[in-house]
Amino acid sequence: MQQALIQALNGLSLAGILILVALGLWFIFGVLGVINLAHGELFMLGAYSVVVVYGLTGSVWLGMLVAPIVIGALGIVIEVSVIKRLYERPFETLLATWALSIIAREGVTLVTGGSFQGVPAPISGTIDLAGAGYPLYRVVLLGFGVAALVAAGGLLYRTRFGVRARAVIADREIAGTLGINVQLTDSVIFGLGAALAGLAGALISPLVTIAPSMGLPFVALSFLVVILGGLKSVWGLALGAAIMGGGQALLGFFTSPVIAQILVFAIAVVALRFRPRGLLA
Amino acid sequence: MIMTLAGRHPARLGLGLLGVGILVLALVPTFASSYYTSVLGEALAFSIFAISLDLMWGISGVLSFGHAAFFGIGAYAFGLLTQDLSGGSATYIAVIAALVIPGLFGAGLGYFTFFSGVSGPYFAIITLTVALILGQAATSFPHFTGGLNGLYTTGLVFQVPGGEIDLSDVVTLYYVALVLTVLILFGAIGLVRTPFGQALVAAGESETRAASLGYNTALLKTAMLAVSGAIAGLAGALYAPMASFINPDVVGLTLSTNVIIWVALGGRGVLVGGVVGALIIAFLSSYLSGSVGHAWLLTLGVLLLLVVLFRPSGLLGTRAIRRIVGSA
Numbered sequence: 001m002q003q004a005l006i007q008a009l010n011g012l013s014l015a016g017i018l019i020l021v022a023l024g025l026w027f028i029f030g031v032l033g034v035i036n037l038a039h040g041e042l043f044m045l046g047a048y049s050v051v052v053v054y055g056l057t058g059s060v061w062l063g064m065l066v067a068p069i070v071i072g073a074l075g076i077v078i079e080v081s082v083i084k085r086l087y088e089r090p091f092e093t094l095l096a097t098w099a100l101s102i103i104a105r106e107g108v109t110l111v112t113g114g115s116f117q118g119v120p121a122p123i124s125g126t127i128d129l130a131g132a133g134y135p136l137y138r139v140v141l142l143g144f145g146v147a148a149l150v151a152a153g154g155l156l157y158r159t160r161f162g163v164r165a166r167a168v169i170a171d172r173e174i175a176g177t178l179g180i181n182v183q184l185t186d187s188v189i190f191g192l193g194a195a196l197a198g199l200a201g202a203l204i205s206p207l208v209t210i211a212p213s214m215g216l217p218f219v220a221l222s223f224l225v226v227i228l229g230g231l232k233s234v235w236g237l238a239l240g241a242a243i244m245g246g247g248q249a250l251l252g253f254f255t256s257p258v259i260a261q262i263l264v265f266a267i268a269v270v271a272l273r274f275r276p277r278g279l280l281a
Numbered sequence: 282m283i284m285t286l287a288g289r290h291p292a293r294l295g296l297g298l299l300g301v302g303i304l305v306l307a308l309v310p311t312f313a314s315s316y317y318t319s320v321l322g323e324a325l326a327f328s329i330f331a332i333s334l335d336l337m338w339g340i341s342g343v344l345s346f347g348h349a350a351f352f353g354i355g356a357y358a359f360g361l362l363t364q365d366l367s368g369g370s371a372t373y374i375a376v377i378a379a380l381v382i383p384g385l386f387g388a389g390l391g392y393f394t395f396f397s398g399v400s401g402p403y404f405a406i407i408t409l410t411v412a413l414i415l416g417q418a419a420t421s422f423p424h425f426t427g428g429l430n431g432l433y434t435t436g437l438v439f440q441v442p443g444g445e446i447d448l449s450d451v452v453t454l455y456y457v458a459l460v461l462t463v464l465i466l467f468g469a470i471g472l473v474r475t476p477f478g479q480a481l482v483a484a485g486e487s488e489t490r491a492a493s494l495g496y497n498t499a500l501l502k503t504a505m506l507a508v509s510g511a512i513a514g515l516a517g518a519l520y521a522p523m524a525s526f527i528n529p530d531v532v533g534l535t536l537s538t539n540v541i542i543w544v545a546l547g548g549r550g551v552l553v554g555g556v557v558g559a560l561i562i563a564f565l566s567s568y569l570s571g572s573v574g575h576a577w578l579l580t581l582g583v584l585l586l587l588v589v590l591f592r593p594s595g596l597l598g599t600r601a602i603r604r605i606v607g608s609a
Contacts, residue, residue, distance in 0.1 A: 035402040037409075085590055091344065094405055095545060096589045098538060102582030109575045216534065220413050223406045258421040265414055269393050269407065276397040 002132050004253065009129070011249025013138040016145025018241040020200035021218055022225040023152055023234075024193035030169050030231055031189040034083060037097040039222070040215025041104035042194045046071050046201025047210045048108060051117045060122040060206065067202035068195040075194020079187045101215075108212040121206035137206065144203055145241075148196065153234050165189060221248075224268045230278015239279055244268070299553065306459055310452045319451045319523065324563035325458035326520040331543045331555030332462075332469050333512035338541075339550030340473055341505050342485025346405040347412030348513055348540055353419065353532020354386055355379040355514025356521045360432045361425075372439045372448070379518035380511045387510025391503030398499075400488065409534065416533030431528035434521040448522040458519055462556065465512060469552050472508070481505055539566075542585050548595030557597060 021043055028036045036042075049070050050063030057063075078100065086092045123140060126133035156162040167175040168185050176182045201215070208214060225244050229236030244264055251260035271279065306325075310318045330352050338344045362375035390411070394404055419426045426432060439446040447453055472478050484491035484498040492498050521527050530536060540559070547558025562581070569577045588595065 029402075035406065082586070082590070089593065091401065092589050092593060094344065094346075094402060095541070096586060098541075099582050099586035099589060102538075103579060103586070106575045106579035106582060110579065114575075216413060220406075220410045224410060227403060227406065256421065258417050262414055262418060265410055272399065272407075273393050273397045276399065 002129065005129055006132065006134060007249050007253045008246070009134060009138065009142075011246040012242075013141045013145075013245075014249060015241045015245030016142040017200050017204050017218070018222055018225050018245045019145040019238060020148050020196050020203070021222040022229070022237050022241055023148060024196035024200075025219075025222055026226050026229070026231070026234075026237055027152070027189050027196070028193040029226065031165055032079075032083065032186050034093045034097070034190075035223075036190075036193065037094060037219075038078070038100040038104060039097075039193070039197050040219030041101045042071050042075065042197035042215075043201035043218055044108070044210075044212060044215035045074070045104060046198030047205040047208075047214065048112075048117075048201075049198065050119055050202045050205040051210055054119045060119050063119070063205075064122070064199070064202040068199040071198025071201075072191045072195030074198075076187050076191040078194070079190035083190065084183070084186070105212045105215075112212070114212065117210040119205050119210070141203055141207075144199075148199070149234065149238055156234065161185075161188070221245075221264075224265065228268055228271060228279055230275075236278050243279075303459075303463055307456075310455055315451045318455050320564060320567045321560070322451065322455040322458045323520065323523050323567065324560045325455070325462045326516050326523060327540070327543065327563040328556040328559035329458075329462055329465050329519065330513050330516035330540055331547070331559040332465055332552055333509045333516065334540050335544050335549055335552050335555040336469055336472070336505060336509045336512070338544060339552070339554075340478065340485060341481040341502055342488075343400070343502055343506075344405045344541070345408045345506075345509075345537075346541070347408035347410070347415075347534070347537045348509075349532055349534070349536035350408070350412050350415050351383040351387060351510040351513035352517040352520070352536065352540075353415060353527075353529075354383045355517030356527045356531045357419070357426060357432070357517075358382045358514070359518035359521050360434045360527050363434060363437055364432065370440070372437055376515070376518055379514045383514030383517070384507045384511035387506040387508075388503055390510075391499075391506040395499040395502045395506075409537070412532065412534045412537040416529050419529035419532050426529070427526075429528060431526040433526045435525050437522050454523055458523070461515070461519060465515075466552060466556060469512075473552070477501065477504070539581075542581055544595075545585060545588050546595055548597035551595075551597045554595055554597040558595070 021039065024042075025036060025039050028034055028039075046067040049067035050060060053063035053066050054060050082096050082100065083093055086096055121135065121137040123137045125136040127136050127139060128134075154162075156166060164175070164180045164185055167178065167180055168182055172182055175185075200218075204218075221244050225237060225240035227240075228243060229238075229240035247264045247267060248257075248260050251263050254260075255263075306321075309321055313321070330348070333351070334345065334348045337348070356379070359375045359379040362378050363371055390408070393399075394407055399407065420428055422428070423430070435449055437448040439448055446457065448457075473482065480491060480496050481501050483494070484496060484501060488498050517531060520531065539562070540555075543558035543562050544555040545558070546562060547556065548554030566577065566581075
């Protein structure tokens with residue numbers, strides 16, 4: 001029972017991180033029509049930002065604050081220098097962002113010498129869970145995921161920028177003729193998506209081994225979250241993240257993590273066979 | 282010069298250049314050391330793999346981001362069966378398995394994706410995840426796959442009428458690879474010219490248009506994925522005895538994306554482009570990756586970015602060369 005509760009909470013905190021990563025992917029895909037294969041590396045660079053700031057100042061919190069800002073700025077640079085050039089060739093952005101992902105991974109490996117890094121959790125307390133201690137930080141993590149989802153929903157549905165962004169999602173050309181600065185919206189959205197990936201990487205940094213290749217498994221799961229959730233609503237993402245994160249943790253209770261991952265993937269592919277436009281579509 | 286010649290006799294010049302290329306490759310073992318022969322032999326296995334990807338990506342317009350899944354399944358099927366079976370027919374059965382199992386895997390994957398209307402970027406993501414998971418699975422079940430230590434594929438012989446082919450001999454293996462590469466290249470070019478291939482080219486250009494002309498594009502693409510998977514599996518089975526052992530790298534994401542770089546560089550949609558790209562990069566890779574390692578991988582990333590930004594049609598993708606080589 002205790003063990004099951006812990007697994008359930010692990011699943012939820014994984015879902016929290018997946019929501020942040022998937023949300024960034026979803027924004028970028030929804031608005032720009034670009035599948036950002038470098039998303040996992042933005043996530044990885046977010047974690048490394050914490051390592052660097054922690055090394056300089058000794059503060060993990062400061063690192064978590066700096067990471068989304070730095071990675072968001074990097075995202076805008078990428079959008080302006082690479083993505084904009086491939087405007088009419090959406091397929092090519094897949095290759096270009098994959099090239100960026102290789103460059104980031106190998107670049108970080110060269111700079112750090114490939115050594116693994118770690119940072120301590122900024123909250124060290126535990127909460128009592130039917131007699132067992134559960135790290136408080138993991139619970140906070142889930143809170144961040146939910147808060148980011150609510151903030152993104154608010155940004156899209158309650159602000160002028162959200163109206164413009166949704167107009168661009170609905171029809172780029174018409175939005176342009178209505179006087180919306182489509183190019184600016186693209187840059188801002190790409191920066192925002194990158195910042196979310198950076199934040200997710202920063203938040204998870206105390207829980208995992210930080211390595212240049214850490215982004216790939218997360219981004220693959222997040223892509224499945226986006227596919228499961230569909231492109232129409234933010235809430236589909238939450239459902240997708242809960243299924244992928246929760247499913248993996250719960251199945252991991254019965255079988256090995258790798259088999260759990262294979263099963264979750266199989267579930268996603270079968271679901272796609274019957275709901276090709278996403279679960280909520 | 283090439284342009285004017287191509288204008289007059291494009292097909293003849295293309296065949297001529299191809300013939301010279303094959304002749305040079307055939308002479309390699311006579312002047313190159315056995316190390317370089319084996320490196321180039323591996324590059325030939327990779328060029329067959331590149332042809333299989335180009336059949337999907339360049340011809341049918343569907344980018345598979347996890348094509349090493351097929352290559353790796355072929356390699357593992359071959360490795361496991363040659364290990365578990367004994368006797369003269371084992372290698373035959375292993376080769377057939379290396380064709381059939383990845384082919385069936387392709388058909389199954391096509392059923393779950395193309396028949397659901399999965400296309401373009403979505404297909405890329407699904408296949409990427411397949412390669413990622415298979416790579417992890419190959420690492421995580423060491424009692425089956427040998428795990429990170431690998432699975433040894435040495436000392437194999439292939440029984441043929443009137444003798445046997447020794448698969449542990451570098452030069453023999455090189456010629457097996459060369460013959461297979463030539464056969465598969467011409468086979469693939471022939472396949473593209475059949476009504477089946479032409480329907481896929483049409484579907485690659487505009488799926489809606491091909492569908493409105495009455496083609497069952499999901500079925501066509503699934504069939505091509507099965508064929509492409511079988512060819513990739515054969516490339517994997519050819520690679521296994523060359524490398525002497527196979528490890529989870531053969532099924533994972535890195536190889537999947539490397540083959541994309543070869544085809545992108547060589548020029549997609551021109552089947553020989555993948556061969557050229559694979560020969561150049563795979564040869565340079567084994568030459569450089571030992572000495573400069575991650576810096577070489579970084580260079581490959583930069584190269585891919587430059588090709589995508591400034592030369593999206595690849596080295597052989599110009600119109601003149603397209604007319605010379607004439608396929609697609």
